[in-house]
Amino acid sequence: MKIINFEKLEEAVFKFSGDRDWDQFHSIKNLAMALSVESSELVEIFQWMKEEDSNKITSDETKFPKVKDEIADIFIYLIRLSSKLNINLEEAVMEKMKKNIEKYPVDQFKGSSRKYNE
Amino acid sequence: MKIINFEKLEEAVFKFSGDRDWDQFHSIKNLAMALSVESSELVEIFQWMKEEDSNKITSDETKFPKVKDEIADIFIYLIRLSSKLNINLEEAVMEKMKKNIEKYPVDQFKGSSRKYNE
Amino acid sequence: MKIINFEKLEEAVFKFSGDRDWDQFHSIKNLAMALSVESSELVEIFQWMKEEDSNKITSDETKFPKVKDEIADIFIYLIRLSSKLNINLEEAVMEKMKKNIEKYPVDQFKGSSRKYNE
Amino acid sequence: MKIINFEKLEEAVFKFSGDRDWDQFHSIKNLAMALSVESSELVEIFQWMKEEDSNKITSDETKFPKVKDEIADIFIYLIRLSSKLNINLEEAVMEKMKKNIEKYPVDQFKGSSRKYNE
Numbered sequence: 299m300k301i302i303n304f305e306k307l308e309e310a311v312f313k314f315s316g317d318r319d320w321d322q323f324h325s326i327k328n329l330a331m332a333l334s335v336e337s338s339e340l341v342e343i344f345q346w347m348k349e350e351d352s353n354k355i356t357s358d359e360t361k362f363p364k365v366k367d368e369i370a371d372i373f374i375y376l377i378r379l380s381s382k383l384n385i386n387l388e389e390a391v392m393e394k395m396k397k398n399i400e401k402y403p404v405d406q407f408k409g410s411s412r413k414y415n416e
Numbered sequence: 417m418k419i420i421n422f423e424k425l426e427e428a429v430f431k432f433s434g435d436r437d438w439d440q441f442h443s444i445k446n447l448a449m450a451l452s453v454e455s456s457e458l459v460e461i462f463q464w465m466k467e468e469d470s471n472k473i474t475s476d477e478t479k480f481p482k483v484k485d486e487i488a489d490i491f492i493y494l495i496r497l498s499s500k501l502n503i504n505l506e507e508a509v510m511e512k513m514k515k516n517i518e519k520y521p522v523d524q525f526k527g528s529s530r531k532y533n534e
Numbered sequence: 535m536k537i538i539n540f541e542k543l544e545e546a547v548f549k550f551s552g553d554r555d556w557d558q559f560h561s562i563k564n565l566a567m568a569l570s571v572e573s574s575e576l577v578e579i580f581q582w583m584k585e586e587d588s589n590k591i592t593s594d595e596t597k598f599p600k601v602k603d604e605i606a607d608i609f610i611y612l613i614r615l616s617s618k619l620n621i622n623l624e625e626a627v628m629e630k631m632k633k634n635i636e637k638y639p640v641d642q643f644k645g646s647s648r649k650y651n652e
Numbered sequence: 653m654k655i656i657n658f659e660k661l662e663e664a665v666f667k668f669s670g671d672r673d674w675d676q677f678h679s680i681k682n683l684a685m686a687l688s689v690e691s692s693e694l695v696e697i698f699q700w701m702k703e704e705d706s707n708k709i710t711s712d713e714t715k716f717p718k719v720k721d722e723i724a725d726i727f728i729y730l731i732r733l734s735s736k737l738n739i740n741l742e743e744a745v746m747e748k749m750k751k752n753i754e755k756y757p758v759d760q761f762k763g764s765s766r767k768y769n770e
Contacts, residue, residue, distance in 0.1 A: 301422055304420050310510065314516060317522050325471055331462075335699060338693075341448045341688070341689055346682060348445075353444055365501065369503055371512060373494060376491060377509070393484075394488035408435075449577055452692075453574045453578045540656050561707055562706040563703050566706075567698075573688040574688050584681075585679035598737075607748060608726075612723065616723060633721075644672050
């Protein structure tokens, strides 16, 4: 079974900011901004790429390590946020998936990007 | 020990898109965009808020559930991306933290937002 | 000659916020966030669309008015920012284009997305 | 009267991409992404800054030129998009402002960030 040791990650990221006295900058508002900035850095890698080329990114030796780093950065801010807000990520996803299943009934949305988009 | 059952989440999110035939829309490029859109929806909640008020968001009965949902949405796209790219999120974070520790030596960056920002 | 009457737009957007006492929320930091949120709302319209379909958006009677509104919202925040910062948009673009021309010499970058991206 | 010579800017930005054969990358979808990436680069400058410090950015000799460049980049993509989509920016803003005035009646929204935010 694949699991994520959340506690280990949480400790690592909070030790890092604690050691540097950076918690003072980490209001929820600022962390949300930082997360969105990191996610744009991920987008930037793909912005001029064809979709089919983006799907082959794992074999790009220059860009794939950068993708990995950006994904790590996004997860780091997500860990900070969920930890500060006492949000259990596993539960939050399961609850949201339940809402999504109700919001998008299979028979109405199967294969449809149009409705998906609205 | 707090852990995330990644496998359970992965199965849930891929069953959801599989059932709806939505995998066709989920190129890496599009997923990166979707993740950044969700992270902006999180930012939107805080955009006119004072930092100190953002830190009290858990007691806002209207907005906190929305924050939770947006954080879940971000994690859902992160699960999709890391799964498709075969990125182990736990390892990726630990490796990135190692780089960050080297990049920002405590003695030079302690308490400094100026350097942090550059 | 196509011109934009900047002064008219500036007056309209500042009268709007002045009448509502909303200038108190419009720090440069918040305006930058709001601009990025609006630009993500524009992205959202296209996130699952094929590139070629995005190029035909003007004939989509439902989505094109939304595109127009989002572009207007982005420009509104750009007007607020440049006005508060005393930045002359025309001059700023001409200066930036000069830098771009030097940074990307035609003979090295012609037709190249790879280099463009780096 | 402050005006923007839109035609001059339009010619400059399209000559730039034409000379480099970059129009092939500039689908509406990609341009929207690029605009959102640039706007996040603007946000990044302010992400750890206090709001009051962001309001003094014009006197920061290192950061203000960067702010100017990012604002120019955002406007450049806005020019590309509005030109390709045949959107008259001045008209689009005036129409959107009319909608905003109706959506947020002064007597209900004066001074209110709460409602503003919803």
